[in-house]
Amino acid sequence: MRRISLLAFGFLSPAIIVAAVFFMLPVLLTVAFSFTNMSTSTGIMGGDYILTQTQVRRLGEQGKITPATEAALTGDGYTISDTALIIFARDYGAARAESLAASHLDQTVTTRRDMERILRDLPRDPIRSATERKAAAEVFKTSVLDRRLPDAEAMRQNLAPLDLAPAEVDVLTDQAYTGWHWTTDNFSTLAALPATLRYAMNTAVYVTLTLTFNVGFGLFLAISTFYLPGRLANTFRAIWFLPRILPPVLYVLMWRWFTADQGFVSALLAPFGYTPRNWMLDSATSAWLSIVLINGFVGASLGMILFSSALKAIPPAMLHASEVDGANRWQQVFWIILPQLRWPILFVTCYQTLSLLTSFEYILLATDGGPGRQTEVWSLAAYHTALSNYGGNLEYGLGAAYALVLVLIGLFLSVIYLRLFNFGDLVSKPRIEQ
Numbered sequence: 467m468r469r470i471s472l473l474a475f476g477f478l479s480p481a482i483i484v485a486a487v488f489f490m491l492p493v494l495l496t497v498a499f500s501f502t503n504m505s506t507s508t509g510i511m512g513g514d515y516i517l518t519q520t521q522v523r524r525l526g527e528q529g530k531i532t533p534a535t536e537a538a539l540t541g542d543g544y545t546i547s548d549t550a551l552i553i554f555a556r557d558y559g560a561a562r563a564e565s566l567a568a569s570h571l572d573q574t575v576t577t578r579r580d581m582e583r584i585l586r587d588l589p590r591d592p593i594r595s596a597t598e599r600k601a602a603a604e605v606f607k608t609s610v611l612d613r614r615l616p617d618a619e620a621m622r623q624n625l626a627p628l629d630l631a632p633a634e635v636d637v638l639t640d641q642a643y644t645g646w647h648w649t650t651d652n653f654s655t656l657a658a659l660p661a662t663l664r665y666a667m668n669t670a671v672y673v674t675l676t677l678t679f680n681v682g683f684g685l686f687l688a689i690s691t692f693y694l695p696g697r698l699a700n701t702f703r704a705i706w707f708l709p710r711i712l713p714p715v716l717y718v719l720m721w722r723w724f725t726a727d728q729g730f731v732s733a734l735l736a737p738f739g740y741t742p743r744n745w746m747l748d749s750a751t752s753a754w755l756s757i758v759l760i761n762g763f764v765g766a767s768l769g770m771i772l773f774s775s776a777l778k779a780i781p782p783a784m785l786h787a788s789e790v791d792g793a794n795r796w797q798q799v800f801w802i803i804l805p806q807l808r809w810p811i812l813f814v815t816c817y818q819t820l821s822l823l824t825s826f827e828y829i830l831l832a833t834d835g836g837p838g839r840q841t842e843v844w845s846l847a848a849y850h851t852a853l854s855n856y857g858g859n860l861e862y863g864l865g866a867a868y869a870l871v872l873v874l875i876g877l878f879l880s881v882i883y884l885r886l887f888n889f890g891d892l893v894s895k896p897r898i899e900q
Contacts (some may be wrong), residue, residue: 498866501650517612548567621642661839664839676757692803709767721832728742731745753833773814780803829846
């Protein structure tokens with residue numbers, strides 16, 4: 467028995483590894499990233515410490531540092547001190563340091579240009595290279611701003627000469643960190659963003675309309691072709707299956723040509739007095755209609771195939787008996803076919819719901835969320851936030867928070883569907899076997 471168990475585990479191990487790597491790991495990483503502030507600016511491997519004038523001004527506006535501290539931090543200057551001269555001598559030569567000490571010791575200037583001018587006009591061995599002068603000027607800089615430091619301790623030492631309060635040092639050190647850290651701010655940001663409600667409403671409209679079309683039209687195609695002769699039914703199914711097998715880019719390009727201002731629809735309606743226009747992006751209504759149809763035909767073709775396969779499993783004797791009893795086609799559909807299709811309808815509904823919640827490629831290719839973000843759904847907003855936004859700073863943590871919300875909604879809807887379709891009865895043994 468033990469050998470059989472080990473052998474079974476050996477056969478199942480590849481599937482377990484694949485499920486762990488390609489399903490569980492992405493989900494766990496999404497959960498982890500959603501509780502961080504990871505972005506392009508922070509990186510994913512940690513970061514340095516650098517305090518900028520913008521950060522100091524923001525902390526002052528928030529009341530986290532006093533005006534006196536803000537003035538001390540933003541005060542800029544270059545002082546030729548003994549300590550700085552030691553570092554300068556090590557990097558740029560003792561002769562230059564002696565020359566600089568002889569003529570400018572303890573002198574303070576307010577701009578880097580003035581400091582570079584002093585280095586350029588040294589009596590002995592002046593620094594001719596502009597790049598070298600800029601680097602040498604930084605040795606004498608007395609401001610704590612814009613200095614890239616490797617760790618928190620170095621930042622605290624950088625702030626030490628200002629004699630700040632310990633609480634302000636802690637705030638400034640935390641603000642200076644350029645890497646990522648654990649936080650729940652992403653979810654508070656989602657709750658505060660004005661666009662969040664719009665994305666949620668757009669997603670609800672998109673899933674509801676497209677899901678209704680997918681399941682309803684797929685069921686209609688399956689039932690209508692069920693009563694056709696075999697070859698004719700297969701021909702119709704093959705035609706309706708084309709949207710599913712076409713590459714998404716080619717499929718959407720055909721729709722864009724179909725709805726363009728010089729496309730098929732405009733050419734067809736021009737003789738009736740309609741002005742040519744882009745029927746896909748002309749208004750929010752036309753954009754939604756295009757998106758529902760584009761996604762609807764793809765989803766309906768899958769539903770048609772699954773429903774058609776399930777229809778073939780219905781015993782022909784059951785249909786023949788209903789005809790003997792005088793049942794017409796509508797009565798057969800309502801009393802025999804639909805009850806037999808509860809399981810396929812449950813599967814297609816769950817699958818299509820989860821697919822529509824998380825997929826966005828057809829919307830991206832068709833409207834990219836336009837016009838005016840009117841068709842921006844939740845998953846597309848997650849993509850734009852984390853991987854392709856217009857600001858340049860990709861916010862991985864916020865995008866993961868978007869995705870995590872979709873995961874939770876998908877789990878909730880799955881439970882609702884299982885209760886709605888009475889999943890326990892569907893998977894239970896037939897009564898004759900009980």
